[in-house]
Amino acid sequence: MNKISFSQKFRYKFDNMMSKGPVAMISLLALMSFFVVVLAGLVLSIFRIAPADGEPMTFLESAWQSLMRTMDAGTVGGDSGWTYRIVGLIVTLGGIFIFSALIGVLSNGINDKLDQLRKGRSFVIEKDHTLILGWSSKVFTIISELVKANENQKNPRIVILADVDKVEMEDEIKDKVEILKNTKVICRRGNPNDLTDLSIANPRETKSIIVLAPEEGNADALTIKTILALTNSPDRRRAPYHIVAEIRDEKNLEVAKMVGKDEVELVLTDDVIARIMVQTSRQSGLSIVYTELMDFDGAEIYFKEEKELIGKTFSEAISSYEDSAVMGIQYADGSVKINPPMEYKLINGDKVIAITEDDDTLVVSENKNLHINEKAIVSLDSGTVISEKILLLGWNRRATTIIREMDNYVGAGSYMKVVSSFDHADEVKEASSSLKNIKLEFQLDDTTSRKVIDGLNIVSYDSVQLLCYKEEMGLQDADAQTLISLLHLRRIMEETGKDLKV
Structure with a gap:
């Protein structure tokens, strides 16, 4: 093996230091400045070099004058005496090189930091935010609806983590979501299936998580993998997550349920849309009803546990609200029943399902003598089903x-x-x-x-x-x-x- 020369070793050490980034380079330039100032101070003090008609200077005074010349090239213009001028000129040239290099290093460091921020890799320090994992054409509708839902919230935040360029996501949201009102949208780039990338979006502090299926590739497999990363992460929180995930194929539904357990609500999007298409095609105006119930304009469907209704029948629960329409019950075990038996008595843990204007308008009425117009209740005969x-x-x-x-x-x-x-x-x-x-x-x-x-x-x-x-x-x-x-x-x-x- 050939013997490694000193110049090779020096170059290797120098390259390693330069690769450590701006901090290492600034430290090296500071060391070079210190060396130039000390050397010039020693030369001026030992050889008693001073300006013409001036007294020889001490080491500290000589070092100070040298420092001023490294920082300000114009200082050398007032020097007198050729020996002093030559020393000052050498120090000034060294200062010009060092400070020019310092400015370049700082500029590159700032640009690198800005590029890093544009990549969206910094940790999200938010709490009670809505986290959207993945990117598809549905994300703009989801953001628009969340903006409406957050109007009565304080400092609402939406965080999006997707393997898409951060600037591209922000530009598309700006173009397709006209008004964000009081909601702030934060975009981060990363793979939702990767634990390291997932931690950037701070899922531990989320209020809810939405998992979007990719529009291409094996969408359901990636969705299940994302759910698995959330629920089985070693850094996950103790409290259960509130996750809503999109599944494309019905055959993958059972596997997704096994992975997500009670923490995940699975939406079989293609199945839901197909069913809505059939129903709306058969009933004129039904699409308007669905739109009214599913968006956050006007009235929506809310779930609420009401202690005052425990022990009362479902019939009595219906009559307990003036500005809300009760349509069903979510039982304590999590199962749901629309229009349950009127004689069913609510127990602890049951939630009423009601149509109301907002989550803060689902309030039990203090008026106990509600008038019911029974003439408005109409029983319709569905008739015979015919061939079509x-x-x-x-x-x-x-x-x-x-x-x-x-x-x-x-x-x-x-x-x-x-x-x-x-x-x-x-x-x-x-x-x-x-x-x-x-x-x-x-x-x-x-x-x-x-x-x-x-x-x-x-x-x-x-x-x-x-x-x-x-x-x-x-x-x-x-x-x-x-x-x-x-x-x-x-x-x-x-x-x-x-x-x-x-």
Whole structure:
């Protein structure tokens, strides 16, 4: 092995020091400044070098004059005597180099710190904040609704942790969420599945946690992994978390429940949206009711345990509120019942489920003599369920759920035609095997073609379901194709004067 030279060792040590960052470099420059000042002070004092017509200086005075020349290059202009000037010039040149390097180091250090802050890797020091893990198109609606919900809160905070550039997240939120009011949104970049990254968002101090499923890849697996990271972290808090997580596929629901246990509320988003689509297509105006109940404008659904109602029947609980409508009970064991038996008596731990304007308006009335207008109570006969003819244009992963849900509402002998620009004959065949009331037929054709849609005899159908091809193409392209199909349907309605349920 070749012998390592002194210059190689020195260069190695120097490189190691420089790699330690601004603090190490500033320390090195300070050491160099100290060396220059001390050396110049020793030379001036030992050799008794002084300005022309001046007295020789002590070491401390010589070191002070040298320090002034390293800090201010203009000081040398007033020197007299060539020997003193030469020493002063050398000290000044050394000072220019050192302070120029110091300014560069400080500038780079500040820029590096700003770049680090832009990356969103600093720890969040917040308490009782809402933490959103993940990033998708749903995040803007969630933020908008949380902003409305937080209007009566003090210093509300929303923290978002996602593997997306922090500046990009902030810019998109600024563009798509117009008013944040009193809510502050804090973005951090990191992988929600990684324990180190997860700790940045301070989940221990959260009020609630929302886990969003990614829009691409194995979404449910990543969601379950995030839940596992939250609930099984060695640094987790003792108190249970309040987690709401999005699951795409029903077959993964059981596994997610096993991981999250009682700390996680799982929302099967595709299933919920598919069911709402079917129900709203069958009842005009139902979409307005759902919107009113699900957003924070107007009245919403709240849960509350009311000690005054313990021992009272559900019938009495309904009559205990003037400005709220009680619709059900969450039992002490966590199960929920909408419209339970009127004679059921509430026990300790039961919560009433009510529709009210805000969480602070769900208050038991002091007025015990409430007048009930019984004439306003109407009993409707649902009538006989009849067979229907339904058209489904387009296809995505929600289609099979829509078909199954529709089968529960229509009468025997119903018919549904599925028309798609992509071949989903196998999925349609598989779905038809579990149906009781609907006969399925599949047609492979372009759902944006006017000729195809005109040939379907749209007016002969009782209702039309329109789905986008979100799995086969990009979101914008899928929306564009759906819009074209919808415009064709509207044209047919205008030409025929028939109001179709779309």
